[in-house]
Amino acid sequence: MNRRYAKPVSLVLGTFLFLLIAAGQSTAGGKAGIYGIRMIPYGVDAEQYSSAGWGFGVHAVLPVPGVSNLIAGTGGFEYVNLLDGTETFTDERTGLRVEQQTKQNYYRFYLGAQAGGHGNGFLRPHVGANLALLVYELVADVVVPDDYNREQEIRQKLSDETRVAFGYDLTMGLDLNFSNTIALDGGVRYLKSLRVPQQLGEGSVMIYPQYFQVYLGVGISLDMLEDKGGDNGE
Numbered sequence: 001m002n003r004r005y006a007k008p009v010s011l012v013l014g015t016f017l018f019l020l021i022a023a024g025q026s027t028a029g030g031k032a033g034i035y036g037i038r039m040i041p042y043g044v045d046a047e048q049y050s051s052a053g054w055g056f057g058v059h060a061v062l063p064v065p066g067v068s069n070l071i072a073g074t075g076g077f078e079y080v081n082l083l084d085g086t087e088t089f090t091d092e093r094t095g096l097r098v099e100q101q102t103k104q105n106y107y108r109f110y111l112g113a114q115a116g117g118h119g120n121g122f123l124r125p126h127v128g129a130n131l132a133l134l135v136y137e138l139v140a141d142v143v144v145p146d147d148y149n150r151e152q153e154i155r156q157k158l159s160d161e162t163r164v165a166f167g168y169d170l171t172m173g174l175d176l177n178f179s180n181t182i183a184l185d186g187g188v189r190y191l192k193s194l195r196v197p198q199q200l201g202e203g204s205v206m207i208y209p210q211y212f213q214v215y216l217g218v219g220i221s222l223d224m225l226e227d228k229g230g231d232n233g234e
Contacts, residue, residue: 030060030061030062030063030072030118030221030222030223031060031061031183031219031220031221031222032058032059032060032061032219032220032222033058033059033060033183033185033217033218033219033220034056034057034058034217034218034219035056035057035058035059035185035215035216035217035218036054036055036056036215036216036217037054037055037056037057037078037080037213037214037215038052038053038054038213038214038215039052039053039054039055039080039082039106039191039211039212039213040052040211040212040213040214041082041209041210041211042190042210042211042212043209043210045207045208045209045210046209046210046211049083049104049207049209050082050083050104050106050209051082051083053080053081053082053083053084053106054080054081055078055079055080055081055106056078056079057076057077057078057079057108057215057217058076058077059074059075059076059077060074060075060076060222061073061074061114061118061219062074062075063118069117069118069119070115070116070117070118071113071114071115071118072113072114072115072118073111073112073113073114074110074111074112074113074114074128074130075110075111075112076109076110077107077108077109077110078106078107078108078110079105079106079107079108080105080106080108081103081104081105081106082104082105082106083102083103083104084102084103084104086099086100086101086102087099087100087102096144097144097145098142098143098144099142099143099144099145100140100141100142100143100158101140101141101143102138102139102140103137103138103139103140104136104137104138104139105136105137105139106134106135106136106137107134107135107137108132108133108134108135108167108191109132109133109135110130110131110132110133110169111130111131111132112128112129112130112131112169113128113129113130114126114127114128114171115127115128116128116175117175120177120180121177122176122177122178123174123175123176123177124174124175124176124177124183125172125173125174125175126171126172126173126174126175126187127170127171127172127173128170128171128173129168129169129170129171130168130169130171131166131167131168132166132167132168132169132191133164133166134164134165134166134167134193134196135162135163135164136162136163136164136165136196137161137162138159138160138161138162139159139160140157140158140159140160141155141156141157141158142155142156142158143155143156163196165193165194165195165196166193166194166195167191167192167193167194168191168192169189169190169191169192169213170189170190171187171188171189172187172188172189173185173186173187173188173215174186174187175219180221180223180224181220181221181224182218182219182220182221183218183219183220183221184216184217184218184219185215185216185217185218185219186214186215186216186217187214187215188212188213188214188215189212189213189215190210190211190212191210191211191212191213192208192209192210193208193209193210193211194208195208196208196209
């Protein structure tokens with residue numbers, strides 16, 4: 001990542017770590033979990049430069065003291081592969097096959113708030129909004145493959161660019177709470193990125209891509225983790 005972006009990324013990571021540490025002292029409904037993602041481009045800006053992709057995320061939910069059953073802070077990290085393609089070309093004179101392999105990776109660090117059930121009920125619907133720091137990574141290689149020995153292929157880096165942008169999301173989800181220990185969490189998100197360089201190329205215009213996410217994951221109660229820590233301490 002470019003050095004000038006290291007400070008904002010470090011700030012978000014530090015805030016997320018603080019959220020996780022503070023969550024261990026929360027009252028009702030706090031959890032930490034992992035989830036899988038299906039991310040779908042929406043609109044011309046996203047559909048033209050990326051495709052639907054799979055990814056994963058980790059997050060923490062920290063109820064706010066005094067209104068812990070209704071309002072919680074949220075924070076997390078996501079990774080999605082938005083493009084992983086190969087274009088093949090054949091040299092007309094030599095018949096040599098050349099491949100251009102392109103990958104576009106999407107990283108998101110987010111912080112925000114969630115409103116909904118965080119108490120002891122089984123069905124806990126929630127809605128939320130987050131602000132996010134986004135990292136787009138585009139890697140392209142030119143490869144002359146060797147069909148008999150893959151290790152003998154000739155590979156040259158065509159481009160390796162990273163850009164940082166900001167964005168936000170709106171979330172609707174449902175949490176299935178099993179005895180305040182394990183929770184199954186699923187939902188949908190609308191995501192908006194602000195001022196992303198088109199194709200990450202030099203002299204490019206800014207685009208504002210939008211996406212929809214469908215996610216499904218599992219979480220562990222922070223109260224349960226705290227109890228286990230206390231048992232080990234004894």
